Amino acid sequence: MADPSSYRPQPGQIPDSPGVYKFRDEHRRVIYVGKAKSLRQRLASYFQDLSGLHPRTATMVTTAASVEWTVVSTEVEALQLEYSWIKEFDPRFNVKYRDDKSYPSLAVTMNEDYPRVQVMRGPKKKGVRYFGPYGHAWAIRETVDLMLRVFPVRTCSAGVFKRSAQIGRPCLLGYIGKCSAPCVGRVTPEEHRELAEDFCDFMAGRTGTYLTRLEQQMTEAAEEMEYEKAARLRDDIGALRRAMEKNAVVLADATDADLFAVAEDELEAAVQIFHVRGGRVRGQRGWVTDKVEAVDTAGLVEHALQQLYGEEKGEAVPKEVLVPALPEDTPALSQWLTERRGSNVSLRIPQRGDKKALMETVHRNALQSLALHKTKRAADLTTRSRALEEIAEALELDGAPLRIECFDISHLQGDDVVASMVVFEDGLARKGEYRRFQIKSFEGQDDVRSMHEVVSRRFRRYLQEKLKTGEWSPDEDGEVDAAEEDGRPKRFAYPPQLVVVDGGQPQVAAAKRALEELGIDDVAVCGLAKRLEEVWVPGEDDPVVLPRSSEGLYLLQRVRDEAHRFAIQYQRNKRGKRLKAGPLDEVPGLGESRRLALLRHFGSVKKLRQATIDQICEVPGIGRKTAETVAVALAQAVPAGPAVNTATGEIIEDETPAPAGAASDRGTEQ
DSSP: OOOGGGSOOOGGGSOSSOEEEEEEETTSOEEEEEEESOHHHHHHHHSSOGGGSOHHHHHHHHHEEEEEEEEOSSHHHHHHHHHHHHHHHOOTTSOOOEESSOOOEEEEOTTSSSOBEEEEOSSOOTTOEEEOOOSOHHHHHHHHHHHTTTSOOBOSOHHHHHHHHHHTOOOHHHHTTSSOOGGGTSSOHHHHHHHHHHHHHHHTTOOHHHHHHHHHHHHHHHHTTOHHHHHHHHHHHHHHHHHHHTSOBOOTTOOOEEEEEEEEOSSEEEEEEEEEETTEEEEEEEEEEEOOSOOOHHHHHHHHHHHHHTTOOGGGSOSEEEOSSOOTTHHHHHHHHHHHHTSOOEEEOOOSHHHHHHHHHHHHHHHHHHHHHHHHHHHHHHHHHHHHHHHHHHHTOSSOOSEEEEEEEEEETTEEEEEEEEEEETTEEOGGGOEEEEOOSOOSOOHHHHHHHHHHHHHHHHHHHHHHHTSOOOOTTOOOOOOOOOSSOOTTOSOOSEEEEESSHHHHHHHHHHHHHTTOOSSEEEEEETTTTEEEOTTOSSOBOOOTTOHHHHHHHHHHHHHHHHHHHHHHHHHHHHHHOOGGGGSTTOOHHHHHHHHHHHSSHHHHHHSOHHHHHTSTTOOHHHHHHHHHHHHHSOOOOOEEOTTTOOEEOOOOOOOTTTGGGOOOOO
């Protein structure tokens, strides 16, 4: 625990201007990012008596070992820089909202020649119109099914579209009138795009004009005694009205607004957001966060606004943003939102009427979301805490192993030997921290020697990170792997409290020896043997036997099985790439692009082998010297034996063109 006075800047050093500041820990990792109108006043508030600070703030300043800042011109610039740094460094003491699910949206791919309507999740793509998000994918499909009757836009995948175009017949939707079948030319690309634009206009809330136009067309058809057309238009109007009924009018003035509500307690907070477009609720989403920093409702709202609109532009930012509390920097936030939208955005608290009533509904949803989250997590927290306590007790550790790393070796009869490292923090998998290794120091099968190499490499990197902070000095032969000190989480910067290896006494002894050779004595080691699920510790002749019903044993099994899965996956991928490798992979100086160009030009390696040097030179990007090298390499390579149909005994000639992605699948392993 650091003393904040040891790294406190002199008062005269801190400028009295807007800016963004970063606290770093002893490993130079950024642990907190904040912004201020006055850096001098804000930073001074952190260096007071610890008893006067909020407990979370006190924990942060005692974890930190240094502070630095960047001066900006305006508060809006400070807001933008703070958001960028939080996204880049992922500081542990900043509020980070966890999306409680990956919400689906209704998307129209206006960036394609023939726009497609589909369900999409994940990051938004340029040129795609999004509507939502929705609570469930089935809600999107029900809405689309009703609207395709009136707007028969393409919904098929690229493969189905291409296949229908080749055979000259549309899919089922084309036959039943729910697709305009542009694949077979029933409509022109321009007509189909107009349909997609009408679909988007209707989904955006511009419904009144379109319904009025349909009703007028229905009346005219009836007057001209075109009763079938009038009946079809009547059914279309009914379908659109049913689609509209799924989103009841909540704001009579056709408002475009996002409503935020927050439910919180001392430890956690839940944020609910209703997206209202054209006076109707078009989508809903929610986040939950641990309050790792001292933050009030206004601060939570500010973080939510940054997360929701940080990557958005244009109409994705509504005209009105209604919140339960105004953040401290409301003018700067309003200006930031206005810049992202391109027109004025109002940020305010609803005081009366329909908007206030709807805000109360959103708040009830937030309360329910927080209660549901606590109900789910209570059991998880209790179980994980008990498992960590049982492991600590069984292995006689000083405290619960909050970070566990597990190593496993995988190979196939001594070939393609690889290793995996998986990480569990607080009993949960941290997949972003997983690492893969290729065994480099020897050839062949030796699990014990492989385990020693992998553990040595992992902790040597850890010592290299400590070297930068001056906490460790290497021997004369110590390796130094210089890296930029930018505050980003390093690949091996966090030391575990417990190392688990997949195996028994030999593997445990190898891992322990690797740590001792590096002078590391504060990391516990154990192994989990598959035969009887015995836990082995260094220097003991007998294993530690945990009860079969033990939560601690179950957690160790999960960690071991995850390491095993990750190692096997890597080993299979590596073996698959090796088996796919062809003679062109061995040609020196021939990269991915030119290798793929050769395969596309000639269609197969067999035809390329039969080509002359002049014919090879005809391929764009292939010079005469490269063509000669390719010809020599293929002449020296022994062709693979012909494929045989085992049912008929027929020899199958390999004339199959190389797949489009053949070259890209042969990347070099890291």
